[in-house]
Every structure is written in structure tokens, then in C-alpha cells.
Amino acid sequence: MNKAALAGALGSPSAFGQSQFALTRGNAFEAKVKADGGAELLRLVHERLDPAAPPPAGAAVPDLSAIGPEGRTARTALALREAAAAAAEAADAGGAGGWTLLDHPMIALDVAGSPAFLEPDAVVVHPDGSWTVVEIKSFPMLDGAADPAKVGAAARQAAVYVLALEEVAARLEPSPRVRHRVLLVCPKDFSNLPTASAVDVRKQRAVTLRQLARLTRIQEIADALPDGVCFSPELPAEQLTQAVEAVPAAYAPECLAACELAFHCRERSRAAGAVTSLGRSVRAELGGLSTVEDVLAATRGEAGDPRDPAVAALRRAAELRREALGSMCP
Structure with a gap:
């Protein structure tokens, strides 16, 4: 399902996307590399x-164009x-x-029973x-080091590619080795000259593999939908x-960074x-109080069990607020 198109049809288009300047700069750097x-x-x-x-002189660059x-x-x-x-023939010789x-390429x-390209x-x-994944990014390496957060994101992305290549390699005989050290290529300092660093993605690969194994199969999700539901x-x-x-949804502010339907669900x-619209941490602190109206009623003493720690904390906070405001009045 194209969630970006779905969000636009619902009247809450997603704001995802990279700036045109960043895209142009990234494409120009990749072409140079x-x-x-x-x-x-x-x-x-x-x-x-x-x-x-041996030095890579006269490397082969196969044509990968095809339909779809x-x-x-x-x-x-x-x-x-x-x-x-x-490579195997050369080794035998x-x-x-x-x-x-x-x-x-x-x-x-395979993601929850459906192929992700x-x-x-x-x-x-x-x-x-052996096979190596190469990631080309436009953020700089300053004095041989790049932003750790951006390097981590690139490593997680490359780990997914490593897993996909391992599935391809498993179908070959003998099975080629997919290297777990990928190459991250970035501009050097403030120039447009490429430099590179080897990044070990074994940890990210293991985490991604566990996450994929825990995903609910798409067929199971589809079977749970009401009859006749269509998202065209x-x-x-x-x-x-x-x-x-x-379809049940539990919006939280964190969704804005990961889901095209976040604006629709926020509305x-x-x-x-x-209360989830205030954040998952707030929702966890409020226990069984799931709406803002429930929270306000509990705070005013109109609802809620006073033995509930969340209710007791809300009422104590309201009392302290009244005392603070009262002390400010002449």
C-alpha cells in the first residue's frame, strides 16, 4: 500500500521528503564517486x-536495466x-x-511474507x-570522522542490504561470502572529494534479523481486517x-518521523x-486514564479511584498548582 498516496487522498498529505538542494548535491557527489x-x-x-x-584495474560494470x-x-x-x-573459475585455475x-542493483x-525491493x-x-555493500552519503567526514547519528543510520540501512544479499547468496552453490564490513563513502572535510570508512554492521544486522523474525505476517493482518475493507x-x-x-491506530508524536499517515492519525x-497524542511516556504515567477528559475529571475529583497512584498524583499536582497560584495573588 502506498501510504503517501493514501495520506494525500485523506486530505492529510505527508511532509516527508528531502530538499531539492540536498538531492542535487547528493546526486552530484554520487556521480563523481x-x-x-x-x-x-x-x-x-x-x-x-x-x-x-589485486588493484581494481578494468573492473566489469554489468548492465542491470530491466522492466519493473x-x-x-x-x-x-x-x-x-x-x-x-x-571468481570461482579463476581460483580453480x-x-x-x-x-x-x-x-x-x-x-x-522478505518482510513479513511480502518482498520488499x-x-x-x-x-x-x-x-x-565475496560481496560488499557500498553506501554513498553527502554528509561530510571531518578529520576522518562523521556525525555518529548519521553513521548509525547509514549502518542500519546497509545492514538491511546485507541481509537481502545473504538471501541471494544462499541460493548459489557454492554460496559467496557477504562481507559484514560495508564501505561508507562521504565528502572529505568541506570539499567534494570522496573519502571512505569501513563500518562493521554485524550488530545492526543481528538487530534487524530479530525484528524481522518478530513481525506479524501480512496475511495474518489481512485476515483480521473487516470484510470488504479497501484502502485504494x-x-x-x-x-x-x-x-x-x-483499523486500530495508536498515534504518538514519534509517528511523525516514521509514518506517512501520522498527520491523519494525529488529527x-x-x-x-x-492522551497518546501527548507522547507514549505521558500515556504510560497515566495508567488507565486514556483520554484528556478522563485526566481532567480525575484531577478535579469528579472521577477516578483515589487509591490509583496516577489519580493521586494528578490531584496532588492540582493542589500544588492552586497553592502556587494563590500565593501569587495580592
């Missing part, structure tokens, strides 16, 4: 990850298989294979047949709103007076 058949990119991979291998994501995924798998086979650069990862910036096949953005707004509201949450 991959210029001349990826010569600079392969040099960085060789220098940071595989200095013992399924076609591109199949074409990428074929290119990876051919590169791994060439007592020599070293060549380097292969896959520019914007497409790989699929992923597009890394690049995947490099080493002369020994082409439906009339009233019918579409009824369909979306048939509904505020209209219902749900």
Missing part, C-alpha cells in the same frame, strides 16, 4: 577493505551469480579473479568472489476514511482527546 567506471569507488574499496587483493522491480531483481541476481562464477561493480528482502548505491564483487486512494474520501478508521487522536 562513480565516474570513469567507478574507478575511485573501487580504489576506496580496495584501500579500505581488501588491500591484499522484479525484472531488475532477477537481472541483479544473474550479474552476481556470473561474477561469483568467474590458480589465479585471481577480477573486480565487478554493480551500480544501483535491486535486491529483494531494495536499491543499494552499489555492490562490489571482490576478486575472491481512488475511493471517495468518506468511504476511504471509514476504511482507514476500521483523529486529538479529536478523540487521546
